[in-house]
Amino acid sequence: MARAGFEARLQRSGLEQGWRYLRYNSGMRTILHLDLDAFFCAVEELDNPALQDRLFAVGGRPDERGVVSSCSYAARALGVHSAMPMKLAIRQCPGLLIVEPHHSRYSEMSHQVMDRLGNLSPLVEQISVDEAFVDITDLRRAPEQVARQILANIRDELRLPCSIGIAANKLVAKIATEVGKKAAHGSGYPRAITIVEPGREAEFLAPLPATLLWGVGKKTEAVLAELGMHTIGDIARRPEVDLIQRFGKTGRELSLHARGIDDRPVVTEHQAKSVSQETTFSRDLSDDQLIESTLKSLSAHVAHTLRHEKLAGKTIRLKLRWPDFTTLTRLVTLSTPTDQEKDIYEAALALLRKNRSSGQAVRLIGVGISGLGEPAFQMALWDQSNVKQRKLQGVVDALQDKFGKKVIDKGWRG
Numbered sequence: 001m002a003r004a005g006f007e008a009r010l011q012r013s014g015l016e017q018g019w020r021y022l023r024y025n026s027g028m029r030t031i032l033h034l035d036l037d038a039f040f041c042a043v044e045e046l047d048n049p050a051l052q053d054r055l056f057a058v059g060g061r062p063d064e065r066g067v068v069s070s071c072s073y074a075a076r077a078l079g080v081h082s083a084m085p086m087k088l089a090i091r092q093c094p095g096l097l098i099v100e101p102h103h104s105r106y107s108e109m110s111h112q113v114m115d116r117l118g119n120l121s122p123l124v125e126q127i128s129v130d131e132a133f134v135d136i137t138d139l140r141r142a143p144e145q146v147a148r149q150i151l152a153n154i155r156d157e158l159r160l161p162c163s164i165g166i167a168a169n170k171l172v173a174k175i176a177t178e179v180g181k182k183a184a185h186g187s188g189y190p191r192a193i194t195i196v197e198p199g200r201e202a203e204f205l206a207p208l209p210a211t212l213l214w215g216v217g218k219k220t221e222a223v224l225a226e227l228g229m230h231t232i233g234d235i236a237r238r239p240e241v242d243l244i245q246r247f248g249k250t251g252r253e254l255s256l257h258a259r260g261i262d263d264r265p266v267v268t269e270h271q272a273k274s275v276s277q278e279t280t281f282s283r284d285l286s287d288d289q290l291i292e293s294t295l296k297s298l299s300a301h302v303a304h305t306l307r308h309e310k311l312a313g314k315t316i317r318l319k320l321r322w323p324d325f326t327t328l329t330r331l332v333t334l335s336t337p338t339d340q341e342k343d344i345y346e347a348a349l350a351l352l353r354k355n356r357s358s359g360q361a362v363r364l365i366g367v368g369i370s371g372l373g374e375p376a377f378q379m380a381l382w383d384q385s386n387v388k389q390r391k392l393q394g395v396v397d398a399l400q401d402k403f404g405k406k407v408i409d410k411g412w413r414g
């Protein structure tokens with residue numbers, strides 16, 4: 001699609017204008033997407049101010065078949081883009097300066113940016129070195145104000161430029177950032193803030209090219225074009241059944257996304273990772289009771305970490321290493337998430353008994369839990385014993401935090 005036409009339509013739709021703060025009592029989420037502008041180049045400029053406003057690209061040497069990793073906006077204006085072979089970039093833009101990448105610097109700066117986002121909300125999902133989602137639903141401030149503050153913060157404290165998109169879900173927020181960057185004029189950093197008001201997602205997406213949707217690559221684009229679908233709006237207007245018929249399961253997603261619907265949560269590092277604990281014995285251990293009591297204390301440790309971080313998990317993992325150093329890992333998934341030692345131990349113990357015969361020597365034993373999320377307490381509402389157990393657990397945790405793990409042994413039997 002011609003850029004000018006697309007920009008005109010964007011302006012006509014008035015979406016770049018003010019945001020009415022409708023979130024209250026709507027139950028809607030507010031998701032912020034941040035993307036650092038020409039990140040590698042911005043860091044290089046920071047370390048070498050002589051590069052400012054110059055035509056340069058970070059990437060591999062042309063004689064070594066290098067490609068452009070990132071290029072300055074001055075170079076972009078002349079048609080250089082990332083992933084382009086450096087040889088071609090130089091042909092496109094004679095005099096292009098090639099700067100060799102400094103990845104450890106980039107990751108250092110990336111950490112600093114992510115730390116700042118983490119100060120804003122605990123719900124940060126980093127999706128690449130220079131991009132992240134933040135769920136800002138619970139911040140009682142207008143999204144635009146939040147966006148301006150982050151942008152200023154990262155500019156003033158880290159001297160890095162970034163662009164921000166805000167919308168009711170991840171899909172639309174990310175596209176908003178992209179659209180804002182494209183619509184920014186000039187050869188400088190875009191530093192764009194683009195906000196899509198809740199309820200106007202489909203309207204915002206409609207004029208945009210289909211390729212902006214996640215999962216629409218060259219192949220899907222060609223098929224869509226063949227069927228007369230060029231914009232996201234074209235897809236949204238198609239009956240979902242047609243799309244399912246043509247694309248299978250992806251068709252349903254295409255239809256939902258084209259209408260601006262995306263329920264995916266912001267997944268923090270905590271949720272993606274697992275909590276685990278393991279012990280290597282100083283000598284191979286074959287005593288059933290000792291092995292099982294080790295497993296119990298490892299389970300207690302894992303459960304304690306979960307509760308401390310206000311997480312619960314569903315998939316329990318047992319790890320065993322035999323004296324010959326071969327390692328076995330077995331998983332079991334519970335029906336509901338747990339943060340309780342008893343549940344973790346019982347699941348791990350069942351796995352242990354299934355996979356180890358009595359008296360068999362073990363070198364290392366470990367237990368872990370993944371599929372992490374917030375604990376589901378609903379069960380406790382009608383399960384009084386669970387309520388008591390949880391209250392007791394709270395007291396025990398508090399004591400252990402204060403006086404150390406050994407202060408209390410609750411004495412339940414697995």
Ligand SMILES: [Mg+2]
Nearest residue numbers: 035036038130
């Ligand atoms: Mg970027």
